[in-house]
Amino acid sequence: MFEGLSMNSSLADKAHENFQGEEKIIWNKTSLEQALGCEVKVSFSACGVSINSRTIRRGEIFIAIKGENFDGNDFAFDALEKGASLAIVSGVDNNLLHDNKKVVVVKDTMVALNKMAKFARSRLKGKVIGITGSVGKTSTKEMLKIALENQGNVFATEGSYNNHIGLPLSLSKLPEDSDYAIIEMGMNHAGELADLTVLAIPDIAVITNVEAVHLEFFKSVSAIADAKSEIFNSMQAGGFAIINFDNPYHQILVSKAHNKQLNVVGFSETQKTPARLISYKLENGISHIKAELFGREYEYTINAPGKHLAYNSIAVLAATKIAGAEVDCAAYNLSKFHSVKGRGEIHNLKKITVLDESYNASPVAVKAALSNLGNYQSKGVRLIAVLGDMAELGVNSANFHKELVQDIIKNKIDKVFTVGAYMNHLHEELPKELKEAHTDTSEQMAEIIKKYVNEGDVILVKGRRTMKMENIVEALVK
Missing domain, CATH: 3.90.190.20 (Mur ligase, C-terminal domain)
Structure with a gap:
């Protein structure tokens, strides 16, 4: 079952290319036309995508999203004035936008953003790791980002951009040369993860836990487990599901993963799973962890307190190995993890x-x-x-x-x-x-x-x- 988990030492030796002082080009005229299926009237290159005219950086594409209390179309000209390489809008009522070749008019800008996200995902050759769970998504994402940081080109969603707007926005910024894309995926209603996984199509899915969260919108915690399992919906057979076996609802997730012909990798403290927490000790605010991963023991530290972090760190190491990176390097890197602002x-x-x-x-x-x-x-x-x-x-x-x-x-x-x-x-x-x-x-x-x-x-x-x-x-x- 785990024959495909051979180490990729070439990636371990490859320094993370962060293009200091130089932005990666993510979009140009050709790729955007392919993504949107419409004409772009000007040649351009873009280093990113933004939906906020106040924080947009020079060289990014501005997408005018409509919300309940705002209309991004009203700020498209401001974004161009600040150096946006292009503006994608759903109307040109503003006279300043008429006949501007840097303006692309579409019927629905949210649909356009989703198309860009799908295109960016489709051209990626690296591994996509989707992370969801009732709690611990963001800290697990940040741990995995640090674990992989010097093992190839790593992309991770910013902050908690994990919903129906944040996730496609994150994917639209995904460089095609990323070796690892770490995508946080959130939900508080049934059906939301199903929509997100169509865009992300994870190769590896990590579910940290299923807990009594969002019960305002669910009849039971088991219904939350069903909703969390939606992350598997668009995954290809042979992909991997990393599941917390100490969670009382794990069997629901395991059953759903098997229905999708996924490989299940459990992590646990109490059960004999491929990834296992052997011991946890807190000293002076530093977590000391001993873990077993596929028959081999590892000892490492996390520069933050909390047994929940230790739990999620073994899921991180499992994802590291399945993705083809070096576990020794990842375990060492985890000592650089600090609690995320507002989360410990x-x-x-x-x-x-x-x-x-x-x-x-x-x-x-x-x-x-x-x-x-x-x-x-x-x-x-x-x-x-x-x-x-x-x-x-x-x-x-x-x-x-x-x-x-x-x-x-x-x-x-x-x-x-x-x-x-x-x-x-x-x-x-x-x-x-x-x-x-x-x-x-x-x-x-x-x-x-x-x-x-x-x-x-x-x-x-x-x-x-x-x-x-x-x-x-x-x-x-x-």
């Missing part, structure tokens, strides 16, 4: 330590963050959790928030501050000795918490994106 970033300040988990929150992610906070127990240190509402949990949202009290007590957290209407359920459930202030907004909490903390405190800040918990982090850091 550590601020070691003069008097306090802040664990910044402000980007988003779900029950499983909050529990993992509380466990990580618990690792900081030490004499004279107070462990403080500042928790904002969790997202998209549907009719059982109040219970999901209340149940966090068990993990707070288990991890010996000293004090808990809560923010938001749903977190008020936790606030009311907390024992009196753990309960501190509750506020409606993060701005209100920022004023309270910065006056409360003492020297030696370790403070976790976590909440859903709309709660803007970064306000609290910024107040503490300042």
Whole structure:
């Protein structure tokens, strides 16, 4: 089953070509005409693609996307004035755009963007690794990017550009000489991943986990597992599915992968899978990991805390080997990984330590963050959790928030501050000795918490994106 996993040492020896001081040409007149199936009136070369006229760089193509509250066509001229090599629009009501050869008019700019994404994917000769999961997508993507960084030309989606706009936009920027393309793929409704995988067509799919996230839009967690398995829909038979076997819903994913004639590679701590976490130890904020991969043991470190990162790192090493890169090199590279901003970033300040988990929150992610906070127990240190509402949990949202009290007590957290209407359920459930202030907004909490903390405190800040918990982090850091 794994005969195709021979090492590609030539890629390991090949330095990553990052064209310092020189942009790669991604689009020209010929390739864009082939992608869109229409005439482009001017010769050009473009180093990228943008849908934002405010941040567009000279030499990029501007695509005028229409949103609920804006129309990109209104900003096409501004983009050209800033040096865009071309503007793709769905109308030319602006007189400044009439007869401009740098303007390509299409019926629907979103369709045009998808066509560009499909064309960019079709001309790629390298491996595409798609990453999805209820939590951990972005950090896993960043780990894999670092693991492969000196083993060939590596492309990865920026930030969390993983939805129906972000993913095709990312693919449209894909250089055709990429050896590895790492594509983050997100969803919160059934059918969304099916649409995305048509564009990305992964050779390797990594599913970090299936958890009670987006339950507002699903009847059950097993329905979420079905939706996650949509990443397999457009994959070719013989591709690889890397699946967390410690997740209670993994059998759903395994069955769906086998139906698509994919090779399944499990990763686990408790089961005898091809990729296995043997041990995890946290020392001074650094994760020390021992793993077994296809019968061989590896020891390496990650410059960030969290057992969930260790779990996902073995999936990264499995993807590395399947993609034909060197695992030894990848494991060594992982020591350079730092937590992504808002996703476990550590601020070691003069008097306090802040664990910044402000980007988003779900029950499983909050529990993992509380466990990580618990690792900081030490004499004279107070462990403080500042928790904002969790997202998209549907009719059982109040219970999901209340149940966090068990993990707070288990991890010996000293004090808990809560923010938001749903977190008020936790606030009311907390024992009196753990309960501190509750506020409606993060701005209100920022004023309270910065006056409360003492020297030696370790403070976790976590909440859903709309709660803007970064306000609290910024107040503490300042």
